[in-house]
Amino acid sequence: MSVCNPSLLFAGLLAALVAPAALAQVKLSDGMIRIGVLTDLSGLYAEIGGPGAVEAVRMAAADFMKENPGIKVEVLSADHQNKAEIAAAKARDWLDAQKVDMITDLVNSASALAAVKVAAERKRVVIVNGAASTRLTNEDCSPYSVHYAYDASALANGTGKYVVRNGGESWYFITSDNAFGQSLEKEVAEVVTANGGKILGNSRHALGTSDLTGLLLKAQSSRAKIIGLANAGGDTIHTIKAAYDFGLISFGKQKLAGLLVFITDVHALGLEATQGMFLTDGFYWNLNEQTRSWSARYAERMNRPPTMVQAADYSSTMHYLNAVKSAGSDDADAVMRQMRATPVNDFFAKNGVVRADGRFVHDMYLMEVKAPADSKKPWDYYSIVSIIPGDDAFIPLSRSGCRLVAK
Numbered sequence: 001m002s003v004c005n006p007s008l009l010f011a012g013l014l015a016a017l018v019a020p021a022a023l024a025q026v027k028l029s030d031g032m033i034r035i036g037v038l039t040d041l042s043g044l045y046a047e048i049g050g051p052g053a054v055e056a057v058r059m060a061a062a063d064f065m066k067e068n069p070g071i072k073v074e075v076l077s078a079d080h081q082n083k084a085e086i087a088a089a090k091a092r093d094w095l096d097a098q099k100v101d102m103i104t105d106l107v108n109s110a111s112a113l114a115a116v117k118v119a120a121e122r123k124r125v126v127i128v129n130g131a132a133s134t135r136l137t138n139e140d141c142s143p144y145s146v147h148y149a150y151d152a153s154a155l156a157n158g159t160g161k162y163v164v165r166n167g168g169e170s171w172y173f174i175t176s177d178n179a180f181g182q183s184l185e186k187e188v189a190e191v192v193t194a195n196g197g198k199i200l201g202n203s204r205h206a207l208g209t210s211d212l213t214g215l216l217l218k219a220q221s222s223r224a225k226i227i228g229l230a231n232a233g234g235d236t237i238h239t240i241k242a243a244y245d246f247g248l249i250s251f252g253k254q255k256l257a258g259l260l261v262f263i264t265d266v267h268a269l270g271l272e273a274t275q276g277m278f279l280t281d282g283f284y285w286n287l288n289e290q291t292r293s294w295s296a297r298y299a300e301r302m303n304r305p306p307t308m309v310q311a312a313d314y315s316s317t318m319h320y321l322n323a324v325k326s327a328g329s330d331d332a333d334a335v336m337r338q339m340r341a342t343p344v345n346d347f348f349a350k351n352g353v354v355r356a357d358g359r360f361v362h363d364m365y366l367m368e369v370k371a372p373a374d375s376k377k378p379w380d381y382y383s384i385v386s387i388i389p390g391d392d393a394f395i396p397l398s399r400s401g402c403r404l405v406a407k
Contacts (some may be wrong), residue, residue: 025328026070026071026324026325026328026329027329027330028071028324028329028330029099029101029330029331030099031072032071032072032073032074033071033072033073033074033101033102033324034073034074034075034076034094034098034099034100034101034102035057035061035073035074035075035100035101035103035317035320036075036076036077036090036091036094036098036100036102037053037054037057037075037076037077037078037103037104037105037313038077038078038080038087038090038091038094038103038104038105038106038111038115039053039054039078039080039105039106039107039130040079040081040082040107040108040130041054041077041078041079042079042081043081043082043208044082044207044208044232044233044234044235045082045107045108045130045232045233045234047233047262047264047265047268047307048107048130048232048233048262048264048307048309049105049106049129049307049309049310049313050107051302052298052302052306052310053105053129053130053309053310053313054077054105055298055301055302055310056298056306056310056311056313056314056317057075057104057105057313057314058075059297059298059301059314060313060314060317060318060321061073061074061075061321064318064321064322068325071321071324071325073321076094076100078090078094080108080111080115082108082111082207083110083111084110084111084114085114086111087106087108087110087111087112087114087115088115088118091103091114091115091118091119092118095118095119095122100124101124101125101324101330101332102124102125102126102127102317102320103115103119103124103125103126103127104126104127104128104313104316104317105128105129105130105309105313106126106128106129106130106131107130107131107309108130108131108178108180109131109132109133109135109136109178109180109183110178110180111131112126112128112130112131112133112136113131113135113136116128116136116142116145117140119142119145120142120143120144120145123144123332123333124144124332125145125146125320125332125336126142126144126145126146127145127146127148127316127317127320128145128146128147128148129148129149129309129312129313129316130149130309131147132150132151132152132155132180132184132232132260133151133152133179133180133183134151134152134153134183134187134395135179136151136358137151137355137357137358137359137395137400137402138395138401138402139401141357141400141402141403141404142358143333143336143358143404144332145358146316146339146358146360147359148312148315148316148360149282149283149308149309149312149316149360150280150281150282150308150312150364151359152180152183152184152187152188153187153393153394154280154364154388154393154394155184155188155259155260155280156184156187156188156190156191157280157364157388157392158279158280158364158365158366158388158393159257159259159278159279159280160188160192160228160257160259161191162278162366162385162386163226163257163278164191164192164195164196164197164226165195167225168197168225168226168255168257169192169196169198169225170197170200170223170224170225170226171188171189171192171197171198171199171200171224171225171226171227171228171257172200172201172202172203172218172222172224172226172227172228173185173188173189173199173201173202173203173227173228173229173230174202174203174204174205174212174215174219174230174239175202175203175204175205175230175231176204176205176230176231177204177205177206177207178207180232181230181231182230184230184260185202185228185230188228188230188259200222200223200224201218201219203215203218203219205231207235208234208235209235209238210238211238211242212238212239212242213242213246215239216239216242216243216246219254220254223254224254225253225254226254226256226257227243227254227255227256227257228259229256229257229259229260230259231260232260232262233262233265236258236260236261236265237265237268237269239256240258240269240273240274241273243256244273256277257278258274258277258278258279259279259280260279261274261277261279261281262281262307262308263281263284263285263305263307263381263382264304264307266369266381267304267379267381270372271369271370271371271372271381272372275369275370275371275372276368276369276371277368278366278367278368278385279366279369280364280365280366280367280388281308281364281365281367281382282308282348282362282364282365283306283307283308283311283312283348283365284365284384285306285311285379286305286379286380286382287365287384290346290347291311291347294311294314294347295311298310298311298314305379311347311348312348314348315346315347315348315349318346319339319342319344320335320339322342323335323336323338323342324338326338326342339354340353340354340356344362348362349362349363350362350363352390355397355400356397356404356405356406357397357404357405358402359394359395359400361390361393361394362390363387363388363389363390363393364387364388364390364393365384365386365387365388366384366385366386366387366388367382367383367385368382368383368385369382370382
């Protein structure tokens with residue numbers, strides 16, 4: 001027979017009364033929080049964001065509602081097909097007709113820039129996790145947008161700087177001919193030249209080009225030591241596969257530098273083709289106990305570990321939802337103030353902060369892809385070469401071209 005402790009009973013009753021009262025102080029414009037995941041659900045970047053991004057945001061919403069049962073969160077999703085006009089149209093529909101409070105993921109820079117513009121006009125929050133263009137926190141910054149996971153500057157200050165300082169002084173770029181590719185090439189080229197390297201040329205290709213053999217032949221004839229891949233997703237996979245399968249790159253003389261390589265790319269290509277490659281990432285599932293624990297939960301749903309983008313989708317969504325709760329409102333200005341004022345300490349970032357230009361500053365990691373013999377379990381693909389402090393990875397606020405930054 002158990003005996004009830006009156007003190008514990010009173011404490012439980014008090015908590016039950018206080019919690020609803022506290023949640024009642026959160027004033028939502030239409031009784032709930034709606035989040036729209038705008039991503040590539042079926043194209044080149046679907047493995048990077050895609051259905052996994054939607055699931056990560058749903059996980060965050062479910063975890064938040066479990067802790068705050070008085071607040072309802074609804075998650076919508078749509079495919080922007082990597083087209084800016086589709087992203088803009090869907091953003092307008094969500095914000096005007098469906099009362100969406102926050103849009104997130106936005107893998108593909110052109111789509112992200114389009115959605116940010118639409119949301120800024122309507123004073124709604126956008127959190128970009130999938131795009132790399134530094135325009136998002138410079139000339140196209142918005143008081144309502146956050147660039148959370150990574151950007152081209154962080155990739156350049158990771159892979160680009162390390163490679164040029166360790167003998168890779170001459171570069172040739174194979175670049176996706178869009179806002180993302182051009183931004184990434186520009187950022188890396190500036191780092192290479194600033195560290196004494198030389199740019200010997202570039203070749204650009206349309207998004208989704210399947211045959212990149214001709215571009216690799218041009219890169220080979222340049223005799224550059226480093227072939228920098230300023231592309232992503234399926235384009236990066238096609239480039240590396242062609243280089244490996246056809247022997248177009250002599251790995252003793254020329255090396256590939258994957259400037260935006262995700263763990264799903266390495267998995268698709270295999271360690272035999274990617275071993276020894278350096279890359280920069282903001283997240284690795286096998287980094288520590290926290291990352292392993294959250295990634296195991298994600299893997300139960302998606303049957304594989306998350307990419308940096310998908311992990312950031314969860315982290316940033318939770319940061320947004322907690323900001324709504326702390327602000328006591330889903331008003332975008334109040335929520336953005338709270339997001340900037342509150343550091344993030346979770347499995348994705350330690351002491352991460354949102355700056356005035358919208359850049360979320362956090363540590364990045366320089367990785368080296370393991371040789372097949374060194375991989376001890378499924379998806380055990382990376383060795384950590386170095387940790388890049390956030391202040392070193394991202395463009396300093398003093399150099400930001402964002403109009404919101406006081407000079």
